[in-house]
Amino acid sequence: MANIQWYPGHMEKARRQMNERLQAVDMVIELRDARMPLASANPLLATMAQGKPRLIVLTKIDHADPKKTQEWIGYFIAGGCRCIALDLLKDNHCGKKIVRESLALMEERRQKQIARGIRPRAVRAMVCGIPNVGKSTLINRIFGKNALKAQDRPGVTRSLTWIHADEQLDLLDTPGVLWPKFDDPKTGSILAALGSINDDILDQKMVAMDTIRMIQNGYPGLLETTYETGEVNPNGMLKGIAKKRNLITSGNLDTKRAAILFLNELRKGKLGRLTLEDAYEEDEENVSE
Ligand SMILES: Nc1nc2c(ncn2[C@@H]2O[C@H](COP(=O)(O)OP(=O)(O)OP(=O)(O)O)[C@@H](O)[C@H]2O)c(=O)[nH]1
Ligand SMILES: [Mg+2]
CATH class of the missing domain: 1.10.1580.10 (Conserved Hypothetical Protein Ylqf; Chain: A; domain 2)
Structure with a gap:
């Protein structure tokens, strides 16, 4: 398609602020849209989150092709990532599942702290992903209240906000960020x-x-x-x-x-549950992109 160049000033600002906050973060929850698990990768993460444990959450599975979602989960897990796929609107247990997965990712570190006599504090996770993928919705679901504005258009969240979403999990909501230029x-x-x-x-x-x-x-x-x-x-x-x-x-x-x-x-899903990218077309080197 004709070159899409979309990198408004607020995204550059968000990228800078996310970089600054990363030091205070234990792990990253990266949301990707289950209908496009590679195109919706946050391309800034690979460099930004170096070394931080990462949980990939595929969102909007209610609109995605169920068979392909299973293939994508297998793809990410085979590539060494922790990955879950969720319907953030209708799955009543989605909040619990994210908390469980996040804590599991940090368990080793928590055990080490306990062994050293340190009482583990709540895990701090930065929630990031492209615009409109469901970041604010995910945090609201864990928190159990609509603390953050979530709407069906890109660019709703404009500032970074910490929410003490669960006793054991603090979450940082971030604005959606796209790559300044798409390679493909x-x-x-x-x-x-x-x-x-x-x-x-x-x-x-x-x-x-x-x-x-x-x-x-x-x-x-x-x-x-x-x-x-x-x-x-x-x-x-x-x-x-x-x-x-x-x-x-x-x-x-x-x-x-x-x-x-x-x-x-x-x-809106009126054409059925469709996924626009296929896991088997990709090799696993792309997982961390
Ligand atoms: N069908 C479906 N809709 C979802 C799901 N998760 C989120 N949504 C909808 O997607 C839209 C965007 O959600 P937000 O939480 O505002 O997305 P965001 O990532 O915070 O977006 P920005 O702040 O603009 O970057 C909202 O209309 C949500 O209701 C899901 O799993 N399934
Ligand atoms: Mg948002």
């Missing part, structure tokens, strides 16, 4: 498709057409069946959607509105 243009397309990049700066028709191609590759026939278009080329598909949904502007089929409608349906 596919990464930009996937992030745009699933709403991690502010739509205002994107050509939504381009995004929709890229996304149509990706879904046609991963899930052949799905779009043709869903929209009953009989069209396979992406522009024709948008025209077909405009026709079927009666999106007409000044007497013409409005493919821009069709693009917006299509992207909304994808993001």
Whole structure:
């Protein structure tokens, strides 16, 4: 897709502040979207969190392909990472699971402290990930109250905030951060498709057409069946959607509105549970990226 360059000033500020706070943090909880476990990697983490234990949480599994989610969990675990996958909205035990996994990751250190006569304090974890992946929601779920604002658009959290979410776990909420430049243009397309990049700066028709191609590759026939278009080329598909949904502007089929409608349906899970990246296409060297 056309080069997406999105690195607004607030992200650079967040990156700096996260770097400063990392010293005071025991571990990192990295959220990734289960529909795009590589594209949603926080590319700043590898350098920022050097040496700190890391828990990968795949979020939004209710929208992801269940079989592929299992493959991705296997992929990360095989690469030596601790990883869990959660539906942060409907799983009533998600808070407990994250606390349990986080404490398990720190258990050795805690035991050493106990052996040295030090009473272990609450574990301090920085929660990070790309915009809109569910960081603030995750902290609210552990805390049991909506202490932090969470909304379905990227860029909601603007400052770093500590929450004493559990007796044994302090969590630092952080603003979503993207890489200043995507090495692989596919990464930009996937992030745009699933709403991690502010739509205002994107050509939504381009995004929709890229996304149509990706879904046609991963899930052949799905779009043709869903929209009953009989069209396979992406522009024709948008025209077909405009026709079927009666999106007409000044007497013409409005493919821009069709693009917006299509992207909304994808993001809301109306096209079914889809994952846009496959674990078996990747080798495990990428795990720590
Ligand atoms: N379906 C589904 N939606 C989720 C899940 N987790 C979070 N959400 C939704 O995703 C949207 C974004 O959640 P936030 O918690 O605001 O995300 P964030 O990572 O804090 O976003 P920024 O602060 O903008 O970086 C909200 O509408 C949440 O309700 C999940 O597991 N499944
Ligand atoms: Mg947030």
